[in-house]
Amino acid sequence: xxxxxxxxxxxxxxxxxxxxxxxxxxxxxxxxxxNFYTGFCVEGHTHAIRNHDxxxxxxxxxxxAAEQLGIKLHIVDVIxxxxxxxxxxxxxxxxxxxxxxxxxxxMVSKAVEWVKENHKDGFDFIITGEVIGQRPMSQRKxxxxxxxxxxxxxxxxxxxxxxxxxxxxxxxxxGWVDREKLYDFSGRNRKPQMALAKEFGFTDYASPAGxxxxxxxxxxxxxxxxxxxGRGSRxxxxxxxxxxxxxxxxxxxxxxxxxxxxxAGESKFLQGYRKQFITIQSLSHNGPLTLVDGDINSTDFExxxxxxxxxxxxxxxxxxxxxxxxxxxxxxxxxxxxxTTEEVLxxxxx
Numbered sequence: 001x002x003x004x005x006x007x008x009x010x011x012x013x014x015x016x017x018x019x020x021x022x023x024x025x026x027x028x029x030x031x032x033x034x035n036f037y038t039g040f041c042v043e044g045h046t047h048a049i050r051n052h053d054x055x056x057x058x059x060x061x062x063x064x065a066a067e068q069l070g071i072k073l074h075i076v077d078v079i080x081x082x083x084x085x086x087x088x089x090x091x092x093x094x095x096x097x098x099x100x101x102x103x104x105x106x107m108v109s110k111a112v113e114w115v116k117e118n119h120k121d122g123f124d125f126i127i128t129g130e131v132i133g134q135r136p137m138s139q140r141k142x143x144x145x146x147x148x149x150x151x152x153x154x155x156x157x158x159x160x161x162x163x164x165x166x167x168x169x170x171x172x173x174x175g176w177v178d179r180e181k182l183y184d185f186s187g188r189n190r191k192p193q194m195a196l197a198k199e200f201g202f203t204d205y206a207s208p209a210g211x212x213x214x215x216x217x218x219x220x221x222x223x224x225x226x227x228x229x230g231r232g233s234r235x236x237x238x239x240x241x242x243x244x245x246x247x248x249x250x251x252x253x254x255x256x257x258x259x260x261x262x263x264a265g266e267s268k269f270l271q272g273y274r275k276q277f278i279t280i281q282s283l284s285h286n287g288p289l290t291l292v293d294g295d296i297n298s299t300d301f302e303x304x305x306x307x308x309x310x311x312x313x314x315x316x317x318x319x320x321x322x323x324x325x326x327x328x329x330x331x332x333x334x335x336x337x338x339x340t341t342e343e344v345l346x347x348x349x350x
Contacts, residue, residue: 013061033170108151256294287312
């Protein structure tokens with residue numbers, strides 16, 4: 001009997017990787033998925049925290065995609081290793097803080113490592129859902145060879161959705177995969193992928209035009225740069241990544257910023273940080289829980305109390321009772337007049 005060839009697929013949870021796997025399954029290729037967790041993934045955090053998003057499906061799209069495909073999914077934590085990719089990208093950043101080309105090289109190189117470590121399982125090649133022209137930085141005809149070369153994947157990297165626009169790879173040349181049954185998708189138009197999804201019977205999938213990384217988001221990137229500037233260091237931890245996704249961020253002074261919850265869901269989430277951060281909350285009126293991130297002097301407590309009062313239901317009151325709690329110290333309360341909209345300066349908003 002001819003050997004059944006095996007591939008490992010990079011699974012983001014998006015439509016492209018879903019289709020890339022199914023295209024190979026249709027040719028009898030056994031596929032397992034791998035998902036690298038950097039901490040910057042969009043799904044599973046804000047949707048699970050904010051009341052505003054409570055109607056959205058709470059699911060990990062990578063796990064969901066693997067379930068639809070009937071494949072095993074390996075989730076690998078690369079948070080620490082990914083720091084060097086973000087902080088020192090050889091190929092630079094995209095429009096925001098997204099090191100997309102370096103990120104793709106990193107992901108594929110990790111897949112190469114994984115294939116070598118699991119050589120007993122007989123994996124022959126790697127597949128991704130990349131499409132030429134879809135991403136301005138990492139998915140261009142000029143960058144596709146860079147990813148294959150710098151990752152060490154070389155000709156065992158197959159992109160089923162755009163393979164006909166690229167030189168044949170080892171799986172095609174060796175006859176493991178029929179090149180004629182692969183595709184020549186290109187550009188940012190997702191209609192061909194949506195048509196193929198319909199052909200395969202996929203009706204529920206992640207937004208075909210959506211990104212899965214917060215680093216491509218302008219607002220998130222601005223908060224990350226502000227965090228580094230405020231601390232005088234570009235180091236970060238998992239809690240930093242999470243907190244940048246939550247709340248309204250204001251920096252009244254260079255030394256500290258406020259993270260003000262935008263709804264009850266975010267306030268509940270921030271409760272988990274009360275032992276690590278100074279917290280501020282209105283006692284006399286309903287209002288958001290707020291964290292102080294940075295070094296704040298007690299002489300600034302009245303200022304921040306007035307800001308927090310502005311974002312609660314006592315914003316139009318003459319006086320609001322606000323509590324400032326420092327971990328392991330006695331809480332202080334202030335009878336304060338809320339700042340007006342004009343007094344909360346636009347330059348404070350991160």
